[in-house]
Amino acid sequence: MVDLKKVKFLTPTTILPLSIMLRTERHLTLVPPPSPDVQNYLWCMMRDHGYDTLNRSTYLPVVGLPHDEDLSQPILKKVYGLAGDPGGKNAFRYMVGELVDNIYQHSRFANALIMAQQYKRNGDMHLCIIDDGITIAGSLRESGMSLDDDQAIVDAIEGASSKMEKERGRGLGTTMNLTLKGYGGCMLVVSGQGAIYCDGDNQSRYRLSDMNKYKGTLISMKIPLTLEEVDLYEHTRL
Amino acid sequence: MSTQGCRISIAHELSPDLALRDIASSFMDKVESLRCPEIVIDFCEVETITRSFAHEYVTRKERSSLRINEVNVPDNIDRMFKVIHNSEKKPRFEGLRQSRTIIL
Numbered sequence: 001m002v003d004l005k006k007v008k009f010l011t012p013t014t015i016l017p018l019s020i021m022l023r024t025e026r027h028l029t030l031v032p033p034p035s036p037d038v039q040n041y042l043w044c045m046m047r048d049h050g051y052d053t054l055n056r057s058t059y060l061p062v063v064g065l066p067h068d069e070d071l072s073q074p075i076l077k078k079v080y081g082l083a084g085d086p087g088g089k090n091a092f093r094y095m096v097g098e099l100v101d102n103i104y105q106h107s108r109f110a111n112a113l114i115m116a117q118q119y120k121r122n123g124d125m126h127l128c129i130i131d132d133g134i135t136i137a138g139s140l141r142e143s144g145m146s147l148d149d150d151q152a153i154v155d156a157i158e159g160a161s162s163k164m165e166k167e168r169g170r171g172l173g174t175t176m177n178l179t180l181k182g183y184g185g186c187m188l189v190v191s192g193q194g195a196i197y198c199d200g201d202n203q204s205r206y207r208l209s210d211m212n213k214y215k216g217t218l219i220s221m222k223i224p225l226t227l228e229e230v231d232l233y234e235h236t237r238l
Numbered sequence: 239m240s241t242q243g244c245r246i247s248i249a250h251e252l253s254p255d256l257a258l259r260d261i262a263s264s265f266m267d268k269v270e271s272l273r274c275p276e277i278v279i280d281f282c283e284v285e286t287i288t289r290s291f292a293h294e295y296v297t298r299k300e301r302s303s304l305r306i307n308e309v310n311v312p313d314n315i316d317r318m319f320k321v322i323h324n325s326e327k328k329p330r331f332e333g334l335r336q337s338r339t340i341i342l
Binding site for chain 1: 260
């Protein structure tokens with residue numbers, strides 16, 4: 001049973017793991033949040049990967065990535081359209097594209113989901129992407145790197161890749177650099193029993209207990225809803 | 239693949255937003271399968287490109303025996319190709335590397 005009785009507010013960072021859990025463990029029952037507004041929001045966001053039916057300007061509901069990459073183009077287009085390209089097309093679409101590409105390149109997912117929500121009152125957007133694949137450490141392990149989950153995340157951010165080619169392994173690090181230094185935002189990465197959280201002043205790493213681990217990878221970002229163009233090239237020249 | 243002679247509009251063929259590495263790889267497979275010694279890739283209407291897409295495109299082009307040239311490359315796309323050719327170093331997040339692991 002998933003008990004949300006005490007939940008007063010939901011963000012993409014909590015909705016996406018919940019959505020994966022309910023899709024993969026169909027026997028689970030859900031006790032919904034008490035507020036009708038929060039309940040409605042939850043059903044609206046999680047309903048059947050419903051991007052075809054929902055077309056509001058402040059959010060992108062949970063969207064599933066197809067296994068066939070060729071079919072992902074219209075979904076990416078929808079993500080870009082609904083998210084509104086804060087920081088400009090170049091920077092925003094770079095981040096989404098690199099994160100989605102990482103999932104296809106490395107995760108071997110059964111389920112992969114993306115979701116975004118604008119919070120106009122706070123002036124920011126949460127963008128979250130999740131998969132239930134082999135984790136970052138699992139991917140690096142396949143190329144002979146045996147690392148704890150938290151260390152694997154740090155190494156992947158700094159350029160480690162299961163694809164042993166020069167210039168590979170830049171997607172996560174450049175996206176993080178862009179998020180933190182380009183947008184002035186913050187980023188959370190959870191993979192297996194590891195997690196890292198970074199914002200302007202704080203870079204923290206965590207080792208999660210069995211109870212708190214996530215069997216897959218979640219990346220969540222908070223970025224300001226800036227109309228100013230973020231300089232993509234300054235922050236990806238790495 | 240929509241070609242005029244051996245000129246290919248990559249935006250029409252794929253998308254104005256060039257994002258995924260494997261899509262770049264499949265595109266280059268199709269380019270290689272054309273029976274033209276010289277191929278022009280038209281970047282007109284391309285709006286954005288990721289580093290992964292650009293890297294795959296450049297790598298495959300360099301390995302190809304065909305002559306592949308680009309035309310109508312927008313400035314922002316050209317800048318990403320330059321990033322690929324002039325990358326400085328891998329990213330370092332010293333604060334993260336040196337931070338103490340917190341058990342949760």
